[in-house]
Amino acid sequence: MSERESMQYDVVIVGAGPAGLSAAIRLKQLANHAGRELSVCILEKGSEVGAHILSGAVIDPKALDELIPDWKDKGSPLTVPVTENHHWMLSERKKWEFPHFLMPPFMNNRGTYTLSLGNFCRWLAAQAEGLGVEIFPGFPAAEILFNEDGSVKGVATGDVGIARDGSHRPDYQPGMELHARYTFFAEGARGHLTKRLTEIFGLRKESGPQVYGIGIKELWDIPAEKHKPGRVIHTQGWPLKDAWGGGFLYHQENNQVALGFVVSLDYANRTCRRSRRCNGGRRTRRSAPRSRAGGVCLTAPGRSMRAAIRPFPSSRSPAAR
Numbered sequence: 001m002s003e004r005e006s007m008q009y010d011v012v013i014v015g016a017g018p019a020g021l022s023a024a025i026r027l028k029q030l031a032n033h034a035g036r037e038l039s040v041c042i043l044e045k046g047s048e049v050g051a052h053i054l055s056g057a058v059i060d061p062k063a064l065d066e067l068i069p070d071w072k073d074k075g076s077p078l079t080v081p082v083t084e085n086h087h088w089m090l091s092e093r094k095k096w097e098f099p100h101f102l103m104p105p106f107m108n109n110r111g112t113y114t115l116s117l118g119n120f121c122r123w124l125a126a127q128a129e130g131l132g133v134e135i136f137p138g139f140p141a142a143e144i145l146f147n148e149d150g151s152v153k154g155v156a157t158g159d160v161g162i163a164r165d166g167s168h169r170p171d172y173q174p175g176m177e178l179h180a181r182y183t184f185f186a187e188g189a190r191g192h193l194t195k196r197l198t199e200i201f202g203l204r205k206e207s208g209p210q211v212y213g214i215g216i217k218e219l220w221d222i223p224a225e226k227h228k229p230g231r232v233i234h235t236q237g238w239p240l241k242d243a244w245g246g247g248f249l250y251h252q253e254n255n256q257v258a259l260g261f262v263v264s265l266d267y268a269n270r271t272c273r274r275s276r277r278c279n280g281g282r283r284t285r286r287s288a289p290r291s292r293a294g295g296v297c298l299t300a301p302g303r304s305m306r307a308a309i310r311p312f313p314s315s316r317s318p319a320a321r
Contacts, residue, residue, distance in 0.1 A: 003174050004156060004174045004175055004176060004177045005174075005176055005177070006176070006177035006178070006179055007041075007176065007177070007178050007179070008039075008179050008180070009039045009040065009041050009154075009178060009179070009180045009181075010038050010039045010040065010180060010181050010182065011024075011027055011038065011039070011040045011041075011180055011181070011182045011183075011184060012040075012041055012042075012043070012154055012155060012178045012179075012180035012182075012183050012184070013040065013041070013042040013043070013183075013184040013186060014042075014043050014141045014155060014183070014184065014185045014186060014187055014191070014193060015042070015043070015044065015045075015185070015186035015187045015188060015191070016042045016043075016044035016046075016049045016121065016125060016135060016137070017052075017053060017121060017186055017188060018053075018117070018120065018121060018124065019186040020042055020184065020186030021042070021049075021121060021124040021125055021127075021128050022063075022067055022124065023184055023186065024040050024042055024128045024131075024133045025067060025068070025124065025127055025128050025131060025133070026067060027040055028040060028128070028131035028132060028133060029131070032131070039134075040132075040133045040134070041133070041134040041135070041136065041178065042128070042133060042134070042135045042136065043136050043139050043140065043141045043155065043157065043178070044135060044136065044137040044138070044139070044140075045138075045139070045140035045141075046137055046138070047137060047138050048122075048137050048138075049121050049122050049125040049135065049137055050117075050118035050119065050121040050122045050125075051118070051137070053117045053118040053120075053121050054117075054118070054217060055117050055215065055217060055258075055260070056114070056115075056116060056117065056217060056219070056248070056250045056252060056258025056260065057114065057115060057116070057117040057120070057250075058082060058109055058112050058113070058114050058232055058250065059078065059112060059113050059114075059115065059117075059120070060111065060112050061078060061111070061112070061113065064076075064078070068127060074123075074127065075123065076120075076123055077115050077116065077119040077120050077123050077253075078113040078115055078120070079113070079115070079253055080113055080114050080115060080229050080230050080251075080252055080253050081111075081112070081113050081230055082109045082110075082112045082113065082114055082230050082232050083228075083229070083230030083231065084228065084230060084231040084232060085100070085107075085108065085109040085232050086231075086232065086233045086234070087103060087107065087233075087234050087235075087236075088233060088234070088235045088236075088237075089235075089236060089237045090235050090236070090237040090238040090239075091237060091238050092238050092239075095235075107234075109232055114230060114232055114250045114251070114252050114258075115252060115253070116252065116256075116258075139157045139176075140157065140158060141155040141156070141157060141187075141193055142155075142156060142157055142158035142159075142175060143155060143156040143158075143175070143193075144193055144196060144197065145177060145179070152183050152197075153179055153180075153183075154177060154178045154179040154180045154183055155177075155178055155183060155193065156175045156176065156177045156178070157175040157176045157178075158175050159172070159173065159174050159175050160172070160173050160175075161173055185197065189212060190212070211264060211265070211266055212264070212265045212266075213245060213262050213263060213264045213265055214262070214263055214265060215260055215261070215262040216260060216261050216262075217258060217259065217260035217261075218258075218259045218260065218297050219256060219257075219258055219259075219297070220256065220257045220258075220259060220296065220297055221254075221255055221256055221296045222255055222256070222257050223255070224255050227251055227255045227256075227257070228251045229251055229252070229253065230251060231249075231250075231251040232248075232249075232250055232251075233248065233249040233250075234246060234247070234248050235247040235248070235249075240263065242267060242268060243263055243264055243266075243267035244263075244264050244267075245261070245262045245263040245264050246261070246262060247259075247260060247261045247262070248260050248261075248262075
């Protein structure tokens with residue numbers, strides 16, 4: 001018999017990123033509209049919501065208009081509209097501006113905002129909690145639970161207080177089981193539970209292999225006279241020769257600039273060093289050194305991401321999504 005305690009919910013969501021939080025908000029909205037009680041909880045591995053959301057972002061508010069129509073009146077962090085949009089082709093010594101009229105519509109950034117995605121998730125979490133969603137930061141889901149018929153029963157958090165040899169220390173505590181009628185996995189690009197579900201239920205049978213990329217970002221505080229709120233720059237070309245990817249430079253609120261570089265992980269050159277390529281791109285990007293002059297680097301994180309849409313597997317499995 002399991003020594004774990006268990007809790008029952010209608011819906012358990014793994015991951016408090018934009019997808020998981022938006023799903024929780026929409027579910028509670030639908031339940032309230034129908035006059036039904038619906039218990040929803042979210043497990044988040046970070047110490048707080050947004051702790052593992054590292055990217056600066058340019059966001060189109062179209063979906064937010066549908067989810068929370070009055071978001072402007074609720075203190076949303078979408079306060080810096082994109083005022084300049086540039087796309088540069090780089091060589092080692094020069095840059096060429098890509099003409100706006102040749103850009104596909106999704107790259108024109110009209111009506112979009114630039115902001116910290118971590119701050120956006122924290123704001124979404126507050127909206128979700130206001131609707132009655134329970135959020136548990138610092139509790140990563142470690143195991144998928146299954147019913148006898150093979151359908152997903154829920155998830156369990158990890159045990160704590162386990163020594164290196166596998167024995168239980170005096171502070172040992174077993175994880176908690178969370179059972180649900182429906183389990184929603186929103187772990188991100190490389191979620192370990194999602195990978196296991198993909199293998200068990202063959203969710204990639206009708207899709208190709210996923211292509212991944214890795215992003216490296218720096219967040220800078222810069223002098224006010226160098227800050228241009230809403231300026232957005234994307235780059236491609238140098239310093240990449242044997243891989244594809246590019247860089248970005250976003251002027252966000254509070255005199256902060258997000259500077260980053262993304263490289264696809266399907267490169268053939270085994271000696272490719274992402275951080276070195278990023279540094280090379282920073283040195284050659286003419287506006288980047290000028291933007292950062294006199295500034296202070298606050299953070300320099302990295303993370304994985306999906307680099308293509310077509311290879312997405314099926315999102316459905318028994319009692320889970």
